[in-house]
Amino acid sequence: xxxxxxxxxxxxxxxxxxxxxxxxxxxxxxxxxxxxxxxxxxxxxxxxxxxxxxxxxxxxxxxxxxxxxxxxxxxxxxxxxxxxxxxxxxxxxxxxxxxxxxxxxxxxxxxxxxxxxxxxxxxxxxxxxxxxxxxxxxxxxxxxxxxxxxxxxxxxxxxxxxxxxxxxxxxxxxxxxxxxxxxxxxxxxxxxxxxxxxxxxxxxxxxxxxxxxxxxxxxxxxxxxxxxxxxxxxxxxxxxxxxxxxxxxxxxxxxxxxxxxxxxxxxxxxxxxxxxxxxxxxxxxxxxxxxxxxxxxxxxxxxxxxxxxxxxxxxxxxxxxxxxxxxxxxxxxxxxxxxxxxxxxxxxxxxxxxxxxxxxxxxxxxxxxxxxxxxxxxxxxxxxxxxxx
Ligand code: ADP
Ligand code: ASP
Ligand code: MG
Numbered sequence: 001x002x003x004x005x006x007x008x009x010x011x012x013x014x015x016x017x018x019x020x021x022x023x024x025x026x027x028x029x030x031x032x033x034x035x036x037x038x039x040x041x042x043x044x045x046x047x048x049x050x051x052x053x054x055x056x057x058x059x060x061x062x063x064x065x066x067x068x069x070x071x072x073x074x075x076x077x078x079x080x081x082x083x084x085x086x087x088x089x090x091x092x093x094x095x096x097x098x099x100x101x102x103x104x105x106x107x108x109x110x111x112x113x114x115x116x117x118x119x120x121x122x123x124x125x126x127x128x129x130x131x132x133x134x135x136x137x138x139x140x141x142x143x144x145x146x147x148x149x150x151x152x153x154x155x156x157x158x159x160x161x162x163x164x165x166x167x168x169x170x171x172x173x174x175x176x177x178x179x180x181x182x183x184x185x186x187x188x189x190x191x192x193x194x195x196x197x198x199x200x201x202x203x204x205x206x207x208x209x210x211x212x213x214x215x216x217x218x219x220x221x222x223x224x225x226x227x228x229x230x231x232x233x234x235x236x237x238x239x240x241x242x243x244x245x246x247x248x249x250x251x252x253x254x255x256x257x258x259x260x261x262x263x264x265x266x267x268x269x270x271x272x273x274x275x276x277x278x279x280x281x282x283x284x285x286x287x288x289x290x291x292x293x294x295x296x297x298x299x300x301x302x303x304x305x306x307x308x309x310x311x312x313x314x315x316x317x318x319x320x321x322x323x324x325x326x327x328x329x330x331x332x333x334x335x336x337x338x339x340x341x342x343x344x345x346x347x348x349x350x351x352x353x354x355x356x357x358x359x360x361x362x363x364x365x366x367x368x369x370x371x372x373x374x375x376x377x378x379x380x381x382x383x384x385x386x387x388x389x
Pocket of ligand 2: 010011042043048049074136137150151152153154155
C-alpha cells in the first residue's frame with residue numbers, strides 16, 4: 001500500500017505567489033518519492049488578522065458565527081491557489097474545505113473541538129493519485145454550522161487528519177526550524193530541540209508557544225501519530241514530538257502568553273458565583289485558585305473575539321484585571337523543585353519585573369506579570385533556567 005503523509009503549511013509559508021509555488025515544489029518532491037500526500041494549509045500571511053480587523057471596523061464584539069464564516073475564507077483562498085500551483089507542476093490536486101473532508105466538531109464557534117473525522121472523500125481522492133489540499137482551522141458541527149478551531153488551529157486539522165488516515169507521519173511546516181527552548185524571535189540563544197515529549201510540548205503549547213497548537217499535541221498523543229515540527233524551506237530535520245522526547249535535556253523550554261485576564265470574586269459564595277459567571281459566558285479557564293474568601297481565575301482572550309460584550313455582561317461583583325501575561329518554564333520536575341522556582345523568582349526580581357502571582361504543576365512553573373513584561377521576563381527566565389540545568 002502507498003504510504004500517506006500529511007504536511008501542514010502555515011500562513012507565513014504561503015504568504016505570496018512565490019511562496020505558494022515553493023510549497024507546491026516541496027509537495028511535488030514528496031509525491032515524486034511515491035508517497036500519497038494530504039496537505040493542510042493556513043490562510044496567507046496575515047489574512048486572518050486582517051479579516052478580524054475588518055470585522056472590528058464594523059463591530060467591537062462581532063457575532064462568533066459570522067466571524068467563523070468570515071475567517072474560514074482565508075484558508076479557502078490558500079487551498080485553491082495551492083492546488084493551482086501543484087497542477088502547474090504536472091500533478092493532479094483537489095481542494096476540500098474542512099466540512100467537505102469530514103472534520104466534525106462540537107457546536108462552539110471560535111475555538112470548536114474536533115469530535116470526529118470522516119475522511120472518505122480525502123481517501124477516495126488519494127487513492128486516485130491526487131494530492132488533496134485541505135483548508136485548515138475549520139470544521140462543521142453536527143448542526144451543520146461552519147466552525148473554527150481557535151487561532152493556530154490548522155495544526156490540529158493536520159494531526160487529526162493524519163490520525164484518521166493512518167498516516168506514516170505528519171509534518172507541521174513553518175518559518176522556524178522546529179521547536180526551540182523559547183520563541184527564537186524573542187530570546188536570542190534559544191536552542192533548537194531535536195525531540196520533545198508530548199507532555200512537555202503540551203504544556204509549552206497550552207501556555208503560549210505558538211509553534212504548535214495545543215490540541216494538535218493532544219491528538220498526536222492519543223493517536224501516536226509520528227509528529228514533526230519542520231522548516232518549510234531548507235532540509236533541517238526539525239523536532240520530533242513523541243512519547244520519549246530527549247532524555248538528556250531536562251529543560252523543555254520557556255513560553256510566553258499575552259492577552260490574559262484575571263477574574264476575581266470575594267465572599268463565602270465567591271467560587272460558585274465566579275464559576276457560574278464564567279460558564280454562562282462560555283469562557284474557558286486557564287487556571288482557578290481559591291483561598292479564604294477569595295477566588296481568582298485566569299483566562300486567555302485569544303479565542304474570545306466578543307470579550308467586549310461578555311465583559312459588560314459579567315455581574316458587577318466580579319473583578320476584572322486585564323493587560324496581563326504569563327511566562328512559563330517547562331521541564332522535567334521543574335514545578336516540584338523549590339530551588340528552581342526560587343532562582344526564577346530571584347532572577348525576575350533582579351531584572352526589576354513584578355511577578356503578580358506564581359502557579360506550578362509537576363512539569364511547569366508559571367509567573368503572571370504585566371503584558372508589557374512578557375518578552376523581558378521570557379529572556380530572564382530562559383537565562384536563569386538554562387543556567388540551573
Ligand atoms: P505558522 O503560521 O506556520 O502556523 P506560527 O506563527 O503559528 O506559524 O508559529 C511559528 C512561530 O511560533 C514562530 O515564528 C515563532 O515566532 C513562534 N514560537 C513561539 N514559541 C516558539 C518555540 N518554542 N519554538 C519555535 N517557535 C516558537
Ligand atoms: N489562520 C488561522 C490563524 O491565523 C489558523 C492557523 O494559522 O493555524 O490563527
Ligand atoms: Mg500556527
